[in-house]
Amino acid sequence: MDNQISKLRVDIPIAVEGKYDKIKLCSIINGNILTTDGFGIFSDSNKTALIRRIAEPRGIIVLTDSDGAGLVIRNYFKSILPKDKLIHLYTPEIAGKERRKRAPSKAGFLGVEGMEAEMLRKLFEPFAVNSDNSYNIFTNKQQVTKADFFADGLSGGEGSVERRNRLAAALGLPSGLSANALLAAVNMLCGRDEYLRIVNNDC
Structure with missing residues (x-):
């Protein structure tokens, strides 16, 4: 295969x-x-x-x-x-x-x-x-910000670690990532629209 x-x-x-x-x-x-x-x-x-x-x-x-x-x-x-x-x-x-x-x-x-x-x-x-020698990573997709993470309870508050772990699991990522590491991974993997869908449904 x-x-x-x-x-x-x-x-x-x-x-x-x-x-x-x-x-x-x-x-x-x-x-x-x-x-x-x-x-x-x-x-x-x-x-x-x-x-x-x-x-x-x-x-x-x-x-x-x-x-x-x-x-x-x-x-x-x-x-x-x-x-x-x-x-x-x-x-x-x-x-x-x-x-x-x-x-x-x-x-x-x-x-x-x-x-x-x-x-x-x-x-x-x-x-x-x-x-055409372009990179998929540089397509124009709206980014998730640190402010989004804070507003969605993924950083800086009670239960934020558990919420980050649920988001990580939904994206096929390991648990225990810091807020900054998870934010970078989210923006590489899916962008804002998919992030919002996951957060609203799973986190």
Whole structure:
């Protein structure tokens, strides 16, 4: 099934944790995909310098597993790159384990390599280059704002964490995202109209 899916052209560089994550993405994406080698990047000054350099033109997409280790790696990227150079994508929290592993991860969720190719394709479609060399992500759609989040009880008030988790679940995102991280993800995935529909129905 995976081999039958046409590949997306993504010109923004992509960072994932390990070689099996890279192999998975290479089945659906034509682009520059590099690995952090897990926590290995923390002590690899050459790779850190490379990431800073390749992120200069368009930024870099960071896709890690939806667990504690993935969060640590995301925070490392935040420490080495400006906010406007980081694009964080998230996989949903799906219980299970990859075929090559004897036991599931500590969190019990599938990692990037265990995700269905079609799901990953949909995740990256907004960043694919169209035939006219335009990007889907830059289409004119109204953005959700911090003020919207506050007005809808998703930040700064009692129960906001629970509401954010419900919104995240409706969008296929992991739980526990900060208000800023979830806001950025919402604007990449759906825009204001779809956000309002979900909030009014599910949150």
